[in-house]
Amino acid sequence: MKIYGNSAAVEQVANMVRNGREPHSIIIHGEKGLGKKTLAKYIAAQLMCSEGSGIPCGKCRACRLLEKGGHPDLITARPNSNGNYIYSADDPDSVRQYISDAVVKPNEGNIKVYLIPDLDRSQVTTQIAVQNIFLKLIEEPPEHTAIIFTARSKEIFLPTIISRTLDLGVVNVRESESAEYLRENYPDRSQADIADAVSAGRGNIGRCEAYLNREEFYAAAQTARKIAAAAASGSEYEILRAFADADGKKALLREAVCLFSEIVRDSCVIRLCGRADAVLTGCDSEAAARLAERISAGAGTRLYDLLCEYVGRIDANCNLTLTVNSLAGQIAQII
Ligand SMILES: [Zn+2]
Known part of the structure; x- marks a missing residue:
């Protein structure tokens, strides 16, 4: 059982297990793609491995069942096709059903783990309702249960949940x-x-x-690269054309604008630190270097703020075509 990166989180849980202070509720938060669900499953193994060393042995029955994805005491809640959890009492897929057997001892070992992935994808009312359903279990957890939530931001969690929960942020690997x-x-x-x-x-x-x-990130990165290349040319028409692939596709447009904002941020870093010393995080360092030749760090900062504002507009379901037209015009103006 191998995990890449996030060693601080892994080590923290390992220490707690070794000292017999297993966490009973955990929030794992961080950007998409950084391995929140992978870490959640690894932590389940840390808690369930019968060796109890804090590091899954990979050989015991619990580890082998987890590796195969068939451990009966790892219970993963599943949202509906829109990513929204169901919580009404009379629905058989309700999250209430998942914890209805929480008082019952585990099937195999000493602990059963409830995993609630991507709670932030639910609507706000659902996020709150789900947390309230789990609140009692978090306030007075039986010795044999642990709950793990994952979400991009921990800000969606109620203060009463956060105060009783181990919170672990996932970070970039090398x-x-x-x-x-x-x-x-x-x-x-x-x-x-x-x-x-x-x-x-x-x-x-x-x-x-x-x-x-x-997958989707590939398409978004390609669009962001096209926008960056067009922005470096300074032509409003080219910028507008670069957005064409994302026309009418809200998720793709949002991600492309976010990725372009990362390229813009990188271009500011290059202006300020020089190419050799710049630590870049965006998806196209060549495009960032070309942009840095064209715009000052001040203009880059204005452009970055503008892009963040437009991500908000996209989230707020503004008319996408009008949004793109206005954004392309404003990018050209800054450049
Ligand atoms: Zn094991």
Whole structure:
């Protein structure tokens, strides 16, 4: 059982297990692609491994069942197709059903783990209702239960939950670890493909993997690169054309604007620190370097703020075509 990065979180839980102070509720939070669900499953193994050393042995029955994805005491809540959890009492898929057996002892070992992934994808009313359903179990947990929530931000959690919960943030891994992960999991892919995916996704393994598999992040990164290239040309028409692939596609447009904002941030860092010393995080360092030749750090900062504002407009369901037209015009003005 191998985990890449997030060693601080792993070590913290391992220490608690070794000292017999297992956490009974945990929030794992951080950006998409940084391995929240992978960490949640690893922590479940840390808690359930019969060796009790804090590091899953990979050999005991619990570890083997977890590895195969079939441990009866790891109970994962599933949202509906829109990503929204169901919580009404009379629905058989309600999250209430998941914890209805919480008082019952585990089937196999000493602990059963309830995993509630991506709670932030639910509507706000659902987020609160779900937390209230779990509140009693978090306030007075039986010795044999642990609850793990994952979400992009911990701000969605109620203060009463946060105060009783171990909160663990996931962070970027090193780019060498992303590359190692891809080489191990995609042995058929060429070194060039893997290097390309790592240069786009950097220390975010989820992004690297999505890029390699040509998933949504790949399309968003391609669009962001086109926007960056068009922005460096300064032509409003070219900028507008670069947005064409995302026309009418809200999720793609949002991600492309976010990724472009990261390229803009990188261009500011290059202006301020020089290319050699700049620590870059965006999906296209060449585009960031070209942009840095064109705009000052001040203009870059204004552009970054503008893009953040437009992400808010996209979230607020403004008319997408009008939003794109106005954004392209404003980008051209700044540049
Ligand atoms: Zn084990």
